[in-house]
Amino acid sequence: MKLLKEAELVRIFIGESDKHEGRPLYEAIVKAARERELAGATVLRGVLGFGASSRLHTSRILRLSEDLPVVIEIVDEPERIADFLTVIDGMIGEGLVTVEKVRVILYRDRNSHE
DSSP, X not given: OOOOSEEEEEEEEEETTOEETTEXXXXXXXXXXXXXXXXXXXXXXXXXXXXXXXXXXXXXXXXXXSOOEEEEEEEEOHHHHHHHHXXXXXXXXXXXXXXXXXXXXXXXXXXXXX
């Protein structure tokens, strides 16, 4: 897949313990992105954060949290991102979703020679 140089990045901020149909929400979102053949997705696990509830989520040993912050980043063409946002809207009960314009400099796999 070739991306245009101008693309969009969607960031999805959720909790590690959030679920969708019995499985981790971050897995369900990445699977949905892959099924729709979006350019790629990455899940990042945070060590500390808070959201709309202002409840602190931390990985400190004395305050073990089973709900660490998770950020999912997905990049693709604006139209494909817009379509995907309608899919994840029904999946996310609590969290934050942002979209920003990005410029793709390089996008290739190991076998790509372009």
